[in-house]
Amino acid sequence: MSWTDNWEIDASRPVRSGGQGSVTCVIHRDTRRHGALKRLHKSSQQVGERRQRFVREISALERLAVPGVPKMLERGVDDPYAVFEWIEGCTLQEMAGGKPQSLRSSIGIVTSLAHTLKGCHGQGIVHRDIKPANVILTSQGVPYLVDFGIAWSAEHDEDLVLTAMGQELGNRFLRLPELFSDDAKRDPRSDITFLVGVLFFLLTGVAPRNLFDGNGRPPHRALGDRFPLQLVNAAEWRRLTSLFDVGFQVSADLRFQRVDDLIARLSEILSIPDAVDHAAILNTALDEYRAVRKHVDEAIDKIETSLATALNEFRSAFNPLAATHGFKGIPGRAEIVQSGRQAKLLWGLARIESELPRVFIEVLATLEGESRSDVVARMRSLHESPEFSLDLYRGPAADSTRLIEELTGATKLVLANGVRLLSRKVALGS
16 A cells, blocks of 8 residues: 555645655545655665664554644555644744743643653653654644654564664753663653753743753753843742753753653642742842752762751741740751761750750651652651651752742741640640
8 A cells, every 4th residue: 555545745835854754744635634644765765674663663653642642644564654643833943943932831832742741651652852843833822742753662662763882862952861871761751851941942942952061050050041031030930940950950860750740840830929029039049059960979969968958947947936936946057867868957845934844846858769869858756655747848859949948938837836745745744
């Protein structure tokens, strides 16, 4: 069977050509429906490996049914070809190259792509080449992910493109270190990082290119002047830079681990109130001195130090609050314990005018997981029966800004629970 049996070329549309093949707009002879015909170049058809690779690609995509991915309408094996649903629109590269888009529309596009990506991963497909040129946006604002030419299929348990040992996969839009490693080339977290790069591109009009520059700075720090000033001064800016801090980590273990994690963060940014908090803007500006660590060991060292920093920030906020209500503050500074995995504050809460009665309270910040990718902040009582424990925050370890924000915001909650424990002790006469 040949594609010419059912289709004819639409000469009014340009042919899009790549390194191995081309995509041509065609029209069904009976229904007059448009389709996207993908074929190998004649030179590639003569190379057995390239033909086999192309057959594997269309075989994997034939059963892929995910909103946001063009459906396959027809395929041929003897003379390999595939006809996909034709998507009318422009690529994100054409739309946003050099032209920053609004925050709301950019997050809407990336959120839709994230849902599409979640469906692909759920059906065993890792794209590995997500970039603005491979996303078509319809006139209704619906993004479609295209060009699965270097994808990996779990169904076949093999790459749809064969690469030499040590050869880099991915694209020059955002180069990821794990795509140099043969063991990590199938990691779905790379696709999630590409989506973070697409968000950066939509907001700045430029490609991120690398996870860090020569000074160890991630794209949103190195190219910070490319963000529109209106966005930098917006209430959403703090949470947006927080997302990039996690999404552009050098180690995949410190980035977003699941598509749902990224979707939740995108939704959270748009939930920020419209009113501008000038204090928050100042704090964000002060936080921007941080540079991304040049390699993973330096990143983890700084994360460990940030545990104590966060607890000392909590102490600085807690002490004046306690004094206002007649209670003693925290006398010492936080200390690192458990070989850098944990920082803690320990003190006895009592009235200013008396040492007794008092209750001993501990606030801990602990790195969890084998790769130390998560941090948990927790309050608990000591020498009390029953013991009291309360989680104050759980999130990515790389996001020290958010850890400090959540801990300093929990001072009243910690004092309230400490006072309740003290009240129980007074009532029991101990």
